[in-house]
Amino acid sequence: MAGYHKRVDTGEADPNALNPDGTPVCRVRLPKKWNNEQFARAETMMGANHIRVQCIDGVSRMGRIKGKIKKRQWIREGDTVIIVPWSIQDDKCDIIYRYLKPQTDWLRKNRYI
Structure with a gap:
């Protein structure tokens, strides 16, 4: 997945990760x-x-x-x-x-x- 960086030390997602265009990575819940x-x-x-x-x-x-x-x-x-x-x-x-x-x-x- 592009822009999804795992932290090496803890294995969780990096909150400061950036997309290739420089915008922050945004996780969004969609309606089911x-x-x-x-x-x-x-x-x-x-x-x-x-x-x-x-x-x-x-x-x-x-x-x-x-x-x-x-x-x-x-x-x-x-x-x-x-x-x-x-x-x-x-x-x-x-x-x-x-x-x-x-x-x-x-x-x-x-x-x-």
Whole structure:
């Protein structure tokens, strides 16, 4: 894999690795289609761990921040996230992942969003 450098001493990925064009290596998680995951953009903070999101399929849903993310990351308006729509109520979803700025730029550059 181009740009993937292993550290000799520990065997883990080098966080300072660069691509041949000089840009930093960016690892990005993509939505799993088999799990009904999709991209969305956080629009409005509603309070109490709820966010109004605009999904890639054109539907505006009320998103609930899962506990795993709630304790570790802050989600702000304008962030790109991965959501899973509820099977019972299509206008609600769970937010399961938040992208950082370099990851969002990579997704745009490679035309995922």
